[in-house]
């Protein structure tokens with residue numbers, strides 16, 4: 001069993017940024033474990049541009065963005081292993097990994113969980129019908145096209161207006177497929193406005209809001225779908241059904257943090273984010289186990305993933321220096337206007353950035369962070385969208401350690 | 411040229427056809443199985459609850475009762491021979507009302523008449539001890555009921571038959587059968603076969619085949635049932651199958667059953683279908699399962715849903731009255747050379763080998779079969795990495811590094827297992843075939859992580875191109891080709 005200061009599980013943008021930051025802060029006995037052949041995470045298949053606008057003030061493709069961090073990892077000689085899958089993390093921070101070379105075991109002072117996320121599937125959203133070939137989640141279709149040079153189909157319908165679905169609408173169109181329409185069950189799109197503009201409108205692909213797929217047809221390969229309009233409770237409205245012939249149905253219906261390992265370690269998960277409950281140090285309910293990136297909360301922009309991971313690295317260093325691993329007790333709660341917040345707890349001793357997502361689109365609204373009737377932080381927004389994460393700074397000096405933080409969006 | 415002359419041709423590679431093939435391979439015979447799909451285990455044998463029934467709901471003296479009890483008793487031995495996952499979990503049938511009590515007691519008596527052992531009435535306290543998630547005021551506890559993996563059972567029987575010399579022909583739908591003197595001429599797929607005997611194990615199409623053979627007048631009726639598959643996370647709440655009290659006819663409404671691999675199945679419900687190939691899930695019935703399923707299993711929640719499927723019990727019915735009849739295994743003197751199986755519905759899985767032995771007996775009534783002394787009843791399954799101890803894992807990787815490459819993360823399936831699934835006797839050629847053999851793609855991400863890797867392995871190992879990778883059925887191509895042709899040297 002090898003001892004490490006920090007084991008980083010996952011070499012995507014979160015893991016890479018955390019490693020570089022830790023190294024720069026002088027914590028060098030670290031190791032990145034990545035199950036793929038290459039570092040870079042999901043960015044490897046995101047060959048479109050638009051990454052890095054915040055961080056590097058230029059528009060990069062996914063692989064280019066990842067490469068900047070991979071180059072730094074190489075220059076600094078940060079140890080990493082690829083084609084190694086972590087199969088177990090214990091609450092005591094013992095990490096077990098499997099590779100073609102055998103079974104490896106590490107004892108870590110701290111573990112950084114940066115495993116990313118997975119896609120919600122057809123089964124998870126109960127789409128009725130037959131089960132033919134030709135139904136793909138958007139990320140899987142993206143991986144086939146961009147990493148394996150495989151074309152999944154020709155006549156395409158997309159369910160869900162998540163960003164990856166929108167990107168795939170454009171990608172499929174550019175490669176000669178016919179994308180008939182995108183259907184979204186919500187009354188507003190779940191992807192970013194810039195993707196609606198650049199991926200659908202520019203190619204005249206129609207987007208139908210408040211619509212869903214109610215039937216899937218075809219015995220061997222997909223032959224068509226039935227689509228219907230839905231009411232406010234998302235129930236299909238009888239009489240609004242329309243048939244679409246297609247050989248491919250792409251699902252872009254949400255991402256879920258990848259928390260198999262976290263569950264094994266016994267971490268407390270948040271039923272809203274589906275990621276770990278953390279404090280302002282990104283420390284989970286298990287001392288010394290930290291989380292950042294999509295494994296913690298699903299991000300829309302990779303730039304924020306890198307920043308979050310760097311903040312986590314800084315907290316790990318602070319915890320090492322002070323030998324104090326926080327014991328957060330002040331709860332952070334959100335009301336019905338907000339889907340979730342990260343962190344969900346704080347010690348009240350440190351300034352921190354609060355991330356949250358509004359439940360519905362809105363204009364000219366303000367986020368209030370209160371303790372009973374005292375407002376301790378607020379921020380105004382001209383426009384909010386569920387697709388865009390909101391962040392605001394919380395000053396520790398104003399927090400009353402006896403009371404919970406309550407957040408609302410008005 | 412291939413010699414297509416057989417002593418016995420079996421139509422259908424479901425659990426019944428595969429059992430018949432395996433039991434007949436105990437004798438020196440040339441045996442072939444004709445299957446219209448690209449693999450075995452594509453019909454109702456992969457669309458059921460996977461219960462090894464004890465046999466307390468079937469009419470005393472019926473084949474269903476007789477074969478279920480026989481099949482149940484021998485199954486520890488069978489599971490060991492074929493190296494398949496099986497657990498004798500027991501099962502509870504729970505009741506709330508006086509009427510439930512009456513029905514339950516009736517079936518307890520029937521069970522005892524059928525020779526079912528280990529049936530016991532238990533009170534609420536004992537019920538809670540056995541499974542504290544099971545609602546109910548009292549229950550019938552059936553000690554001998556069990557759960558098995560029906561796909562692997564079907565596959566194991568077929569592999570074992572194949573090892574013992576049986577030929578399997580896939581993509582071979584039987585379209586015509588002609589009697590020519592002592593022989594039958596069978597047109598299947600693109601080939602013509604000749605055989606002295608035909609065994610009809612065509613499941614949902616048994617009547618069509620029966621008509622082709624000139625045996626008229628049989629009728630079956632399709633009782634379709636839909637299911638939800640729940641995430642393994644839900645199985646922490648249930649350790650034993652829990653059925654509601656049966657109705658007076660012995661039918662059970664929607665119930666929850668743990669699978670031998672650790673998921674929970676909720677279903678089946680029951681309604682009539684006309685179409686033999688109708689396996690679609692429908693909105694109304696999915697909603698019905700959520701409603702009725704929640705009554706019997708508190709944790710029937712959307713967060714645990716990972717998949718839906720449906721299967722159909724093709725019951726033999728009386729053409730006049732419509733009454734449901736027993737299994738039929740017939741060899742009629744006016745139709746020599748035919749063993750005709752009609753209406754092999756539930757508990758067909760439990761009864762598969764006992765039925766197969768009765769088929770053999772029918773043939774033995776007409777001719778002496780020479781014993782095959784080389785018959786080997788044992789078949790080895792693929793060693794599942796996930797189920798091994800740490801030490802054993804290390805050894806496996808040391809001997810085959812492919813065991814160190816995890817392909818499916820949800821079920822921890824390694825490259826070695828996928829490669830074996832493809833290269834074993836009767837190896838898988840479709841994504842579903844690999845799934846059924848290894849459990850890859852069956853977890854909560856439903857292939858989101860591993861599907862791309864597995865299709866790449868199919869291309870590599872089977873040496874096929876993108877558009878030739880099949881999902882399950884014939885014509886279920888997963889891709890249309892390359893995105894762009896890459897020129898040599900680029």
Ligand SMILES: Cc1cc2nc3c(=O)[nH]c(=O)nc-3n(C[C@H](O)[C@H](O)[C@H](O)COP(=O)(O)OP(=O)(O)OC[C@H]3O[C@@H](n4cnc5c(N)ncnc54)[C@H](O)[C@@H]3O)c2cc1C
Pocket residue numbers: 009010011012013014015033034035036040041042043046048050051084085086087114115116117138139142163164167255258261292293294295298299300301302303305
């Ligand atoms: C399909 C998809 C498309 C996207 N498109 C865009 C976009 O167009 N623009 C944009 O700004 N953002 C996009 N995003 C969001 C952004 O790219 C992600 O937020 C970012 O990649 C998340 O980084 P991460 O490091 O948290 O996760 P990932 O990039 O997913 O990296 C996680 C890494 O951990 C590894 N790993 C997981 N489990 C284990 C284990 N047990 N053992 C070893 N290694 C493991 C994985 O192999 C992976 O490499 C997209 C996200 C997805 C999922």
Ligand SMILES: Cc1cc2nc3c(=O)[nH]c(=O)nc-3n(C[C@H](O)[C@H](O)[C@H](O)COP(=O)(O)OP(=O)(O)OC[C@H]3O[C@@H](n4cnc5c(N)ncnc54)[C@H](O)[C@@H]3O)c2cc1C
Pocket residue numbers: 421422423424425426427444445446447450451452453454455456457458459460461462463582583584585611612613614615616619634635678720721722723724754755756757758759760761
């Ligand atoms: C919902 C449901 C739940 C059940 N639960 C249980 C249970 O818990 N326990 C239990 O013991 N039993 C159960 N059963 C019963 C059991 O599943 C069936 O009895 C059994 O699988 C039938 O096997 P089979 O081989 O006859 O049919 P199948 O598996 O359907 O096989 C028939 C095969 O014949 C092939 N075929 C058809 N026509 C042709 C043709 N013309 N040419 C070539 N091939 C052809 C088909 O492709 C198919 O592969 C259940 C059944 C259902 C539907």
